Amino acid sequence: MSGGGKILRRIGWGLLPPAAALLFALAISSIVLQLSGNSPWTTFSAMWEYGTRERTLITTVNLAVPLYLSAVAVAIGFKMGLFNIGVEGQYRLAAVMSAAAGAAVSLPPVLHVPFIILVAMVTGAAWAGVAGVLKATRGVHEVIATIMLNTIATGIGAYLLANYFQDRDNSLNTKTKLIPTSGWVPSLNRLLGSVPTGANLQGFLVGALVVGILFYVVVWRTRFGFDLRATGLNPFAAQASGVNAKGMIVRTMLLSGAIAGLVGLPEMLGFFHRYTLDFTTGLGFAGIAVALLGRNHPVGMAVAALLFGFLSSSAQILDLKDVPKEIVGIMQGVILLSVVVAYEVVRRIRAAGEVRAAAEHDRVREPAAPVPA
Amino acid sequence: MVHTGEVHAIVGENGAGKSTLMKILYGMLAPDEGTIRVDGKEVRFKSPKDAIAAGIGMVHQHFMLADNLTVAENVILGAEPTKGVMLDLDAARARIRELAHSYGMELDPDALVEVLTVGERQRVEIIKVLYRGARILILDEPTAVLVPQEVDDLFASLAELKREGVTILFISHKLDEVLEVADAITVIRAGRTVGTVEPDEVTAEDLAEMMVGSELPKPIITGSTVTDVVELELEGVDVDGPEGRPLLADVSFRVCRGEIVGVAGVEGNGQTELVETIMGLHQLRAGTIRLGGDDIVGWSTRERRHRGIGWIPADRHRNGLLLQAPLWENAMLGHQDSPPFSKGPWIDRVGARKRTAEIMQEFDVRAPGVDVTAHALSGGNQQKLVVGREMTAGPRLLVASHPTRGIDVGAQAAVWAQLRDARQAGLAVLLISADLEELIGLSDTLLVMLRGRMVATLDPATVTPKELGAHMTGATGAVV
Numbered sequence: 146m147s148g149g150g151k152i153l154r155r156i157g158w159g160l161l162p163p164a165a166a167l168l169f170a171l172a173i174s175s176i177v178l179q180l181s182g183n184s185p186w187t188t189f190s191a192m193w194e195y196g197t198r199e200r201t202l203i204t205t206v207n208l209a210v211p212l213y214l215s216a217v218a219v220a221i222g223f224k225m226g227l228f229n230i231g232v233e234g235q236y237r238l239a240a241v242m243s244a245a246a247g248a249a250v251s252l253p254p255v256l257h258v259p260f261i262i263l264v265a266m267v268t269g270a271a272w273a274g275v276a277g278v279l280k281a282t283r284g285v286h287e288v289i290a291t292i293m294l295n296t297i298a299t300g301i302g303a304y305l306l307a308n309y310f311q312d313r314d315n316s317l318n319t320k321t322k323l324i325p326t327s328g329w330v331p332s333l334n335r336l337l338g339s340v341p342t343g344a345n346l347q348g349f350l351v352g353a354l355v356v357g358i359l360f361y362v363v364v365w366r367t368r369f370g371f372d373l374r375a376t377g378l379n380p381f382a383a384q385a386s387g388v389n390a391k392g393m394i395v396r397t398m399l400l401s402g403a404i405a406g407l408v409g410l411p412e413m414l415g416f417f418h419r420y421t422l423d424f425t426t427g428l429g430f431a432g433i434a435v436a437l438l439g440r441n442h443p444v445g446m447a448v449a450a451l452l453f454g455f456l457s458s459s460a461q462i463l464d465l466k467d468v469p470k471e472i473v474g475i476m477q478g479v480i481l482l483s484v485v486v487a488y489e490v491v492r493r494i495r496a497a498g499e500v501r502a503a504a505e506h507d508r509v510r511e512p513a514a515p516v517p518a
Numbered sequence: 519m520v521h522t523g524e525v526h527a528i529v530g531e532n533g534a535g536k537s538t539l540m541k542i543l544y545g546m547l548a549p550d551e552g553t554i555r556v557d558g559k560e561v562r563f564k565s566p567k568d569a570i571a572a573g574i575g576m577v578h579q580h581f582m583l584a585d586n587l588t589v590a591e592n593v594i595l596g597a598e599p600t601k602g603v604m605l606d607l608d609a610a611r612a613r614i615r616e617l618a619h620s621y622g623m624e625l626d627p628d629a630l631v632e633v634l635t636v637g638e639r640q641r642v643e644i645i646k647v648l649y650r651g652a653r654i655l656i657l658d659e660p661t662a663v664l665v666p667q668e669v670d671d672l673f674a675s676l677a678e679l680k681r682e683g684v685t686i687l688f689i690s691h692k693l694d695e696v697l698e699v700a701d702a703i704t705v706i707r708a709g710r711t712v713g714t715v716e717p718d719e720v721t722a723e724d725l726a727e728m729m730v731g732s733e734l735p736k737p738i739i740t741g742s743t744v745t746d747v748v749e750l751e752l753e754g755v756d757v758d759g760p761e762g763r764p765l766l767a768d769v770s771f772r773v774c775r776g777e778i779v780g781v782a783g784v785e786g787n788g789q790t791e792l793v794e795t796i797m798g799l800h801q802l803r804a805g806t807i808r809l810g811g812d813d814i815v816g817w818s819t820r821e822r823r824h825r826g827i828g829w830i831p832a833d834r835h836r837n838g839l840l841l842q843a844p845l846w847e848n849a850m851l852g853h854q855d856s857p858p859f860s861k862g863p864w865i866d867r868v869g870a871r872k873r874t875a876e877i878m879q880e881f882d883v884r885a886p887g888v889d890v891t892a893h894a895l896s897g898g899n900q901q902k903l904v905v906g907r908e909m910t911a912g913p914r915l916l917v918a919s920h921p922t923r924g925i926d927v928g929a930q931a932a933v934w935a936q937l938r939d940a941r942q943a944g945l946a947v948l949l950i951s952a953d954l955e956e957l958i959g960l961s962d963t964l965l966v967m968l969r970g971r972m973v974a975t976l977d978p979a980t981v982t983p984k985e986l987g988a989h990m991t992g993a994t995g996a997v998v
Contacts, residue, residue, distance in 0.1 A: 365865075366864060366865055366867075367863050367864055367865060368854055368855060368860050368863055368864070368865060369863065370865075371847070371850070371854050371865055372854065374843075375840055375843075375847075375851060375854075378840040378841075378842050378843055379836075379839070379840050379841070381836050381837050382831075382836070382837050382838060382839060382840055382851060383840075383851075384799065384819065385797065385799075385819070385829065385831055385837040385838070385852065386819075386820075386823070386851045386852035386853075386854065387818065387819045387820030387821075387822075387823045387824070387852060387855070388819075388820070389818060389819075389820070496891070496893065496894070499890060499891060499893075499894035500893075500894045502886050502890070502894070503884075503885050503886060503890060503894040503895055503896070503899075504896070506884055506885060506886045507884045507885075507896060507899070
């Protein structure tokens with residue numbers, strides 16, 4: 146088989162499970178729609194028609210950007226066998242802190258945005274690092290620690306906002322002070338040419354692309370990434386190979402938290418320009434689903450984030466059609482559950498094939514002559 | 519064809535199909551064709567349950583006992599006798615005593631399994647099978663984990679069982695034992711029956727030839743290459759376990775260039791901890807470890823590897839391989855910070871793959887390519903990759919734990935040859951093994967470990983397996 150054929154086959158095997166899961170989810174949702182007295186065909190075609198309008202597509206991308214960042218943060222942990230379930234708390238605390246810091250300084254545009262990003266990353270890293278240090282030194286399981294830290298982060302965020310960072314103007318909404326325009330990230334509308342009025346392609350899309358590329362380069366192409374993946378695949382063998390297990394836990398959590406710190410920034414730097422109580426929540430948990438669907442792969446997660454973004458944005462039409470929007474939640478859930486099963490089935494089929502090929506290879510070659518004693 | 523009340527041995531190389539045959543007999547696998555008859559009746563086993571119902575019992579090589587339960591509780595687990603809804607332990611105890619007594623396997627039904635020796639645990643396994651009414655016993659490599667004295671006890675029990683009309687299928691590749699205990703021997707090779715012979719008409723060499731189709735390689739070293747340059751030196755090393763129990767106590771020895779130092783011992787007497795301590799995975803309470811004159815106690819595992827300690831771990835799946843990763847990533851494991859596997863902070867994919875192909879060529883790792891995942895390979899090929907990886911890195915000290923465990927005769931011979939060549943080239947080797955023939959054959963110096971201490975230093979040229987066994991179990995009384 147040629148090299149190109151091999152790669153195509155690998156991609157084919159990689160795409161098969163999510164495609165099968167998507168079809169299965171469509172089938173299940175159709176049944177649910179039918180049972181609830183709605184026509185699946187009209188519903189899906191309405192979603193498709195609305196979802197492929199340019200304005201909705203822009204919303205899809207805007208929704209996908211924070212999902213993707215959140216998924217990368219989760220995937221860094223997954224790659225070394227750590228389950229950072231605390232992205233939620235990390236990004237919300239990071240958003241409060243960086244919004245306050247961004248509003249408190251005045252800097253030229255080239256420095257202001259990087260400064261806010263830095264504050265967010267450091268905050269996220271520090272918060273995740275607490276869980277890392279607890280695990281490395283005291284053996285506290287990171288799932289427990291990060292769940293607890295989520296609750297604490299929400300509390301601290303609300304406390305800081307109410308007592309120190311609140312903008313005391315006359316509105317009823319609790320929010321931080323407005324970040325000066327030098328700390329705003331401009332939209333990418335100019336790249337698209339004409340844009341429907343009111344639509345705004347968020348500039349942090351560039352940040353997500355950079356994070357995706359860096360994620361791939363660091364995890365797959367560096368020694369550090371090899372140590373990280375080796376630890377995820379087999380912590381005992383990694384330790385035997387010289388990986389410092391405890392140091393690895395802390396470093397991975399810091400890295401995961403730093404990326405998690407970015408999750409709130411697209412909305413903050415591109416839309417609200419402050420932290421408000423209207424801020425989107427739940428992105429940290431949605432990121433876990435996207436990472437799972439995208440198999441912790443930079444490209445796979447991008448596709449998964451766009452798919453989830455598309456489902457959410459195209460679902461807006463359902464209200465007008467008197468179809469409950471919750472059908473999209475059902476679809477997302479079914480996709481996730483079935484894709485996990487599908488990945489495992491494909492993994493087993495491929496593993497069995499490889500075992501056969503290796504055994505065949507062993508048989509075809511002449512047995513080695515016994516080495517003289 | 520196996521007769522009632524006989525000990526029938528099945529011998530063959532690893533991978534010859536012994537385990538597959540046993541799994542079919544015990545209902546874990548279904549045969550593609552052919553029939554099995556028990557007592558003249560054709561049977562078809564869908565699961566081990568059917569096999570047990572037909573009176574077939576299996577004693578696995580790896581014991582399946584719950585350490586924190588008593589002998590009686592382990593035996594009845596899954597077949598509990600009841601009085602109404604209550605567990606009837608008294609009935610179980612009586613039955614176990616009766617079984618143990620009639621087959622000459624003394625056991626206290628109330629002893630906790632965790633305090634039993636390996637030989638006693640095996641008896642529990644056998645009693646467990648008999649308790650379920652088995653008339654045909656399958657023993658999978660029963661002597662692999664036993665010291666010679668325990669083997670004698672096992673064989674005495676087998677003779678008793680035979681007298682009581684129990685049929686025994688005895689799987690082994692230790693030919694001397696097979697000749698001693700079996701009434702008939704069936705040799706299989708590559709999934710086929712080569713022939714069935716009686717023990718008094720063949721020698722071990724004949725059997726070996728039937729097994730591999732050629733002469734059996736032996737672990738032998740010739741001449742002394744031992745120099746007086748000390749490569750590894752341990753002095754008064756104490757290591758405590760998590761609960762403060764000593765794992766290693768006052769361990770001192772040296773390994774010189776060109777020397778193979780063998781460590782014998784019943785498993786669980788500190789060999790694993792010794793190796794992990796040398797690799798930097800345990801904190802020392804006292805003592806020093808020197809590598810070529812440098813005190814390495816403060817060094818990390820990575821630094822130790824970098825400065826030339828190669829390690830073939832005892833359990834390649836647990837400590838030696840990333841089973842889900844491709845071969846080329848496995849070939850760099852432990853050496854990921856040196857060329858040709860990396861350049862500065864970057865992985866050198868081209869260099870790593872090239873080196874992997876070279877290792878596969880030189881060490882006869884048979885696989886379709888460097889991108890195959892490690893789990894697809896047979897145990898022998900996996901081990902050859904691990905050995906090749908450690909040897910190719912040019913170590914000054916090689917720590918080899920059970921380097922030939924669970925691999926076929928061909929691969930075993932290849933590994934032995936590699937160790938011999940490395941010794942010739944001046945490598946210092948610390949060899950830990952449960953295979954006494956391998957230890958005696960390959961070592962220049964033989965140490966014996968018992969309860970975390972070095973209890974004897976023996977000359978492999980003169981020691982017999984019996985003597986070695988006595989030191990390993992502490993049966994000598996005298997500490998050398």
